[in-house]
Amino acid sequence: MSQASEEVLDAILRHAREAWVLADSEGHAIRLSASAEALIGHAPRPTLEAALADPGDKVTFAGVDSDLTAQVWPVGGSGLRLLRIDAPSRSSDAQLRDFIDHLPAPVVLQDSAARVVAANPQAKRLLGAAAAIGASLAADPRFADLEAERDAWAQDGAITTDETWAVGGASRRYQVARFRIGSDHASGPVLATILLDVTARRDAEQRLRESESRLAAFMNHAPVAMYLKEVGGRYVVVNRRMEEVVVSGVGEVLGRTTREVFNPIAAEFIEAADRRVVETGNAEVGEEHYAGADDFQYTFTTRFPVRNGDGRVTHIGGVLIDTTPLKRAERRTIETERRLSAFLTHAPFGMFLKDAQGTMLITNPEMARLAADGEAFVDGEDAAAVARREAEVIASGEPSVTEWFRPGRDAYGSTLAIRFPAPGDGGQPHLGGFVLDLSERKAAEADLARSQEALHQSEKIRALGSLLAGVSHELNNPLSAVLGNAIMLEEDLVDATHVVRAQRIRIAAERCARIVQVFLAMARQKPPHRGWTRLDEVVADALEITSYGLRVAGIAAKAELPEGLPEVWADADQLHQVIVNLIVNAQQALEDQPDPRTIRLRGGASAEDLWLEVEDSGPGVPGNVAPRIFEPFYTSKPQGVGTGLGLSVSLGIMEAHGGALELLPSNRGARFRLRLPRRAPADEVRLPPNAPESAMGSGRVLIVEDDPDVADALAGFLRRDGFEVEWTSGAESMTRLTEADHDLILCDLKMPAHDGPATLAWLSGVRPDLLDRIGFVTADVVGRAASDFFVQCGRPYAEKPFTRKSIRRLIAELRALGSERQNAPPAS
Incomplete structure (x- = not known):
């Protein structure tokens, strides 16, 4: 080619x-x-x-x-x-081999006899000869988990275990997955074992856990609030300080948004700051104020962006350092300095601070004024002697107190000087001091001695009153019998001589009764109980109780009250106390005055109020005493004579009644006027003013009384007024109340068995129809239990020793109450 x-x-x-x-x-x-x-x-x-x-x-x-x-x-x-x-x-075997050869993890295939049929290069590097084809894995101790192999052979799916192997002298952690592969393999079903080296991952996970633990410990014990929130404002990580202090409650922050955690004003401020951090990608550091919180009112806050892997801001982190204590300390320091400045400026005594050489460093205005009059605070010594005394204070570290008196001086006539060592700058000792004018204090000590004597006298009077109350209570029942029978005897007798004698018995008994009533009033320990009160009767009782002392002192007392004076809404006992106090004060003022010595009580009424004046012919009230005459513990009388409490207490009583007590100008003597309003509460259900007290009429009255003499006198009054009267006591009273209807029931308050409260409770359950017909006659209105009972039950009562007038008034009150309830509209 x-x-x-x-x-x-x-x-x-x-x-x-x-x-x-x-x-x-x-x-x-x-x-x-x-x-x-x-x-x-x-x-x-x-x-x-x-x-x-x-x-x-x-x-x-x-x-x-x-x-x-x-x-x-x-x-x-x-x-x-x-x-x-x-x-x-x-073939699938070849494909499988190609697959496992390219896996990055060691893979071994073994047949049911535990012989290796395939292993990838990674497995051969890890296991060496044990991964040779035909080798038996059972001989390798690292494949000793036969149970996992059996499970993998027996079931579909993978069996995964975490195992630690020794590799090259080091310990490695593997995640081992075993699973069966079906029968397509040339050698039949095989067991595949894949070994994933997770050493690095496990180490990283452990380091992560340790890091998270350290972070959690740091966050939870950090004295600052720390958080991580999403950009949308939802908190995903908070430490304990954030939970406990910022919103006061564990678990109330995680998963909640800023608006769910903070008040609207604070939330709007925080959200604006978060937006700036996200938009700029920069941290913000500054001081912030959250109104309405106890802690974390002021914080030094750092907000910073938290980015993900691609650099995008996904979270906002924050650290809040509570600067509230620092701010409060700064504020307290400023306030302390202001208070100190105000104290120095307005203190009525001299204050100074000197250095060791005697140079004035701080003085207040009063001290500056005294410095111009050096004689006022040098203890009567020359300047050299004063310097020696001050040097001794600095050297010894002990304060020095000196007091001296200069007669003839209005201010600083009696003076106290206090010198003490004070820390200075650089450890140099300074000298502080106070110079006090004791003139008023000495006068106050004299006043205090008089006040203590007054308190002692008051306690004796109270003890005496309690003793008299006990004696008076024991006299009430026999006095009731004496007075009641004397009244009826006077009515029945015809012979003039005997009538006069009966009158004398009645008058003496009435006087004893008034005295007993006054003693009981002195010993009362109950809240004020106001009702329609006859001013002329209270004045008469006051003159009665003071008559002996006035006669012995040769003082003539006269009451001039018009006829038909309207009743007033008041506590008769408290009103009696005020009038007696005014009479006694007038008596004491007249004791060393020449004749004629008189006390005149005049009264009257206007459209708005009633008034009573108590005027004496004594020396009057000096002009310098009049402005202070109603002050507590103030008295112009010699020690042991006046307590300084009478007029102050009397003024309080009158003001509590909506009235007044005042000292009026007078040409001679002292002239006091008390005024009481004529109005009464709208819901008062007792008898209206000037209501008729006649109880003449017919009807059946049941008397429940354990003393037969008292019961006989009470029955005599009622029979003479036209009533049919029955008397019962003890357990028999329950039977009588069950079997018969009575128009009125007069029950004694205290009896050995079935007393007044028990009878009222029994009627509530058995005969509620008789509740509007029961009233009480009692010799005990002093005790707290009795007074509380009458307040709670709201039923009228007459005090022993009773008179015909008081019984008639009780009957009239019972009938008035019954009439009001009958005329009341039905409940809807």
Whole structure:
């Protein structure tokens, strides 16, 4: 063949898309096209099985793993042959071997006897002789997991295990996959074992876990708040400080957005900052303020972008350092300095700070004023002596306190100087000091002594009142019997001499009753109980209780109140206390005055209020005392005479009633006026002012009383007013209440069995129809239990020792209450 012909043939073979082979006369391949090289080029240079055939005949190749056939054409008369290889028809075994040979991981195929039938180059490098064809893998200890092999033989699908192998003196970790391949293989079913070296991956995963653990520990123990959020604002990582402090609750941040975590104002600010970080791709560092939070009000915040592999910002990270304590400390420092400045400026005493040489560093205005009058604070010593004293304070480190008195001075007549060591700049000691004017304090100490004496007297009065209350309570029942029978005896007698004697018994008994009532009022420990009150009766009781002292002192007291004075809405006991206090004050003012010594009580009414004036003929109230006369513990009386509490307490009582107590100008003596409004609460259900107190009429009244004398006196009053009366006590009262209907029931409050509260409770459950008909008569309105009971039940009562007037009023109140309930509209 000519050279030109060979070049043409080379060009054809080089560019041919089919598999062509040029062979010599002996069948040896000389040239191959690219496609032919791909089919048989990996094997040794192939030869034909037989002599070259005639043109168009098919031949096969020897030394090639696959069965290839080719058609033959002679090339001129050179003896060369051109062969076109047909499309390969390779076996599945060959394909499988090709596949595993090109896998990057070691692969071994073994038959059911554990003999190697195929192994790729990677497996041969790893296993060595154990991967030789025909070798038994069972002899290799690394293939000792027979259970995994059995499972892989027995089931479809792969069995994957993590195993550690010793390779080249080092420990390597493999992920081993075993699976059965069907019976198409020439040697029957085989077990494929693929070994994936995951050492690097496992090491990386371990390092990642350790890194994440370190990061988690760092974040959770960091004294700052840390977070990672999506660009959309949803938090994906937060540390404990962020959870516990920023939003106060573990688990309340993760998965939530900024607007779900913070208030709207703070959320809008944070979202704007996040947008800047995403848009610019730069971190932001600055101080931020969150209003409304306890902690993290002020933070030093760092926000930074977090990018993915392609450089796109996908998350925002943040670190918040709580600067709130620092800000608060700064604010406290500023506030402290302002307070100190205000304190120095407005302090009513001298304050100074000196260095060790005696040079003034700080002085307040008061000290500056005193410095102009050096005599006022040098302890009566010359300047040298003062300097020595101050040097001793600095040297000893102990404060010095001196006090001196200069008569004749209004200010700093009594002076206290305090000097103390104070730290200075650079460790140099300074001297601080206060100079106080004790003149007012000394006067206050005298006032305090009087106040303490007043308190002591008040305690004695209270103890005496409690004692008298106990005695008075024991007198109430017999006094009720005496007074009631005296009244009825006076009505029944005809003989004038006997009538006068009965009157004297009644008057004495009534006086005893008023005294007992006053003692009980003094000992009451209950909230104010207001009702319609007769001012003239309260004035009469006040004069009664003070009459003995006034007579002994030779003082004439007279009440001038008009007839028909309207009732006032007030607590009679408190009103009594005010009037008695005014009378006693007037008595004390008159004791050392010449005759005539008088106290006059005048009263009246206007459209808005009632008034009462208490005027005496004493020396009056000095002009310098009048402005302070209602101050607590202030008194112009000698120690041990006045407590300084009476007028202050009286003023408080009157103001609590909506009224007033005032000192009026007077030409002679003292003149006090008290005023009380005539109005009453809209929901008051007691008797209206000036209501008739007559209880004449008919009806059945049941008296429940354990004292027969008291019951007899009460029954006598009622029978004379036209009532049918029955008396019962103890357990019998329950039977009587069950069997009969009574128009009214008057029950004693305290009895050995079945007392007033028990009777009321029994009626509520058994005879509720009688609840509107029961009232109480009691000798105990002092105790807390009794007063609380009357407040809760709202039923009217009369106090022992009772009079005919008080019983008639009780009957009238019961009838008024019953009438109001009968006329009330039905409940809807």
